[in-house]
Amino acid sequence: MYRLLLSLLLPVLLLTCGPAPEDNIPPDVPQLSTLPLLPLPAEITDGEGVSYYKTYAGDMTPSSDATIGDAQRYLQQRMPGLILPLQYRTSERLAEGAYRIDFADGEIEIQASDRDGMLNAVKTLAQVLHFSGADAGAVYISEGEISDTPRYAYRGFMLDVARHFFNPEEVKQVVDRIAAYKINHLHLHLSDDQGWRIEIKGYPRLTEVGAATEVDGTPGGFYTQAEYSDLVDYAQQRGITVIPEIDMPGHTNAALSAYPILNVDGEEVQPYTGTNVGFSTFDVDQDSVYVFINDVVEQLAALTPGPYIHLGGDESDATDHEDYVRFIDEVQQIVQQHGKTAIGWDEVATSKLAPGTVVQLWAHPEYALQAKEAGNPVLMSPATRTYLDMQYDSTSRIGLHWAAYIEVDSAYLWDPATLAPGISDGDILGIEAPLWSETVRTLEDIDYLTFPRLLALAEVGWTPQDRREWEDFKRRLRAQVEWLEAQGVGVYASRVLE
Known part of the structure; x- marks a missing residue:
C-alpha cells in the first residue's frame, strides 16, 4: 500500500523542473555508487542517465504528516534555503528504519x-546533494536508486557529562554532529562519583552539592528538568532517542555527598574530583535507598519518552556480590514499574536479568554470553574498539589508553x-561508542576524540558486514573529513588517512 506525499512548492516545481538539455550535462557527473556516502548504504544501483535538478532558495512549510514532517525539517536545516522536487511515499513493504531513494x-x-x-x-540525501554540488545551486545527479536498511536497530553514542559537565547548547551541537551519520541513540551518563547532573524534585542537594564539582575540582553544573526535556525534544526531532543513566550502586559518591543517609555508615562524605573508581556504594540494605531510586527513576521516566533507562551497574567493587545481585534485581523491577526497559553494563548479567533488560558489553564477553543464554539482548561497546576516550596513539594530546590505543582502522576492522x-x-541489539570525559573539557575535545x-563505528553499526571494505571506507572517509572541517568540526588528523 502506498500513500503519495509531495513536497511543498509543488506547482512551481512541476512547471520548472525536468531533465536538462543533453548538451548541458557535465561529462564528469559521478555515479551514485562512487559518491563518498557514509555509512555505506546496503545497496546502490546505478542507472544509465543523468538528471538535472534546479534548486530553489526560499522557505518551506513542513508537512503536518508525522511520518515526513521531521524529515523535511531536518533536510531544510541541513541544507538551508535549498528546495528540490522531492516526492515522499509511505510503503508498508519496507522494514522499520529502511528507505529507498529513486533518482530519475x-x-x-x-x-x-x-x-x-x-x-x-x-x-543520505543530504550527502548525495553535497557531494553532487547542490550547495552551489543547480545540480546534476546520476540516475539510479539507493535501497537501504540498518544492520542493527540501535546505533549509539554515549557522552559522559558527569565527570565533566557540558551545557545544553554544547550537547545540541553534539546531537547535530552525530545525527548526520544515522546515530540514533544518545546515552547521557548523568551521574558518577564526580557529579550529579539532573534536577530531581524533592532532592535539592543533588544539584546544590552533588552537581557543584567535576574532575579537577572545576565548577560542575546540571540540567534543569526543563533543559533536559528540551534536549530530549531536540534530539528526537533529529531521529535520536535519549537514554539517561544513573550509575549505581557504585559510582555514587556525588549522591552520597549530597545525602549521607544513602551511605553505608550514614557518615558525610566529601565531593570527589579525582578519577579513581570502585570505592563508593549505596547502602543496599536500606529501604530509603530504594525510595530515593524510585523517585529518581519515576521522574526520569516521565521526562524521557524513549524506552530505556540505564542503571549503570559497573565497577561496583565496594558492594558485596550478593548485595550487588539483590540490588540489581530490585532496581530492574523499579525501572519496569515505571514503564521502561533497563540497560546495564555487562556486570549486571551476574544478577537475575528481568525480561528485556539489555546487557551492554564493555569488558566481559562471558557476561554477554550469560545474557544471551538468558534470552536478553546484548549491546556491543567493547572498550578495545568503541571507547572514544582512548587515545589514537601515544602522541594523542588527550585521552587514556588503559584499554587500547584505538586508531580509525581499529575502530573499523571488527565484526560485532x-x-x-x-x-x-x-543476539545483538546494536553498538554504542562511549566517550568518557576524564580528560575532556571542551567541545573541541569532544570533536578531537570523536x-x-x-x-567508522557508524558504518559498523549500519552497513552489512559483507559490504564493508577498508580501502573504500578510507576513500569515503577522506571526503567526509573535508566536509566536517568545512562545517567547523574539529577532526583528528589520523595517520591512516595520509
Whole structure:
C-alpha cells in the first residue's frame, strides 16, 4: 500500500523542473555508487542517465504528516534555503528504519514505512546533494536508486557529562554532529562519583552539592528538568532517542555527598574530583535507598519518552556480590514499574536479568554470553574498539589508553557478530561508542576524540558486514573529513588517512 506525499512548492516545481538539455550535462557527473556516502548504504544501483535538478532558495512549510514532517525539517536545516522536487511515499513493504531513494527523470522519490526511515533517507540525501554540488545551486545527479536498511536497530553514542559537565547548547551541537551519520541513540551518563547532573524534585542537594564539582575540582553544573526535556525534544526531532543513566550502586559518591543517609555508615562524605573508581556504594540494605531510586527513576521516566533507562551497574567493587545481585534485581523491577526497559553494563548479567533488560558489553564477553543464554539482548561497546576516550596513539594530546590505543582502522576492522564466542547478529541489539570525559573539557575535545572514529563505528553499526571494505571506507572517509572541517568540526588528523 502506498500513500503519495509531495513536497511543498509543488506547482512551481512541476512547471520548472525536468531533465536538462543533453548538451548541458557535465561529462564528469559521478555515479551514485562512487559518491563518498557514509555509512555505506546496503545497496546502490546505478542507472544509465543523468538528471538535472534546479534548486530553489526560499522557505518551506513542513508537512503536518508525522511520518515526513521531521524529515523535511531536518533536510531544510541541513541544507538551508535549498528546495528540490522531492516526492515522499509511505510503503508498508519496507522494514522499520529502511528507505529507498529513486533518482530519475528530474525527480527524487523517497520511500519509507516510518518516520525513522524517512529521516534516514534525507540524511543520505543530504550527502548525495553535497557531494553532487547542490550547495552551489543547480545540480546534476546520476540516475539510479539507493535501497537501504540498518544492520542493527540501535546505533549509539554515549557522552559522559558527569565527570565533566557540558551545557545544553554544547550537547545540541553534539546531537547535530552525530545525527548526520544515522546515530540514533544518545546515552547521557548523568551521574558518577564526580557529579550529579539532573534536577530531581524533592532532592535539592543533588544539584546544590552533588552537581557543584567535576574532575579537577572545576565548577560542575546540571540540567534543569526543563533543559533536559528540551534536549530530549531536540534530539528526537533529529531521529535520536535519549537514554539517561544513573550509575549505581557504585559510582555514587556525588549522591552520597549530597545525602549521607544513602551511605553505608550514614557518615558525610566529601565531593570527589579525582578519577579513581570502585570505592563508593549505596547502602543496599536500606529501604530509603530504594525510595530515593524510585523517585529518581519515576521522574526520569516521565521526562524521557524513549524506552530505556540505564542503571549503570559497573565497577561496583565496594558492594558485596550478593548485595550487588539483590540490588540489581530490585532496581530492574523499579525501572519496569515505571514503564521502561533497563540497560546495564555487562556486570549486571551476574544478577537475575528481568525480561528485556539489555546487557551492554564493555569488558566481559562471558557476561554477554550469560545474557544471551538468558534470552536478553546484548549491546556491543567493547572498550578495545568503541571507547572514544582512548587515545589514537601515544602522541594523542588527550585521552587514556588503559584499554587500547584505538586508531580509525581499529575502530573499523571488527565484526560485532564474531567478537564474543556464542553471540551472533540475532543476539545483538546494536553498538554504542562511549566517550568518557576524564580528560575532556571542551567541545573541541569532544570533536578531537570523536571524529573521525565515530564515522567508522557508524558504518559498523549500519552497513552489512559483507559490504564493508577498508580501502573504500578510507576513500569515503577522506571526503567526509573535508566536509566536517568545512562545517567547523574539529577532526583528528589520523595517520591512516595520509
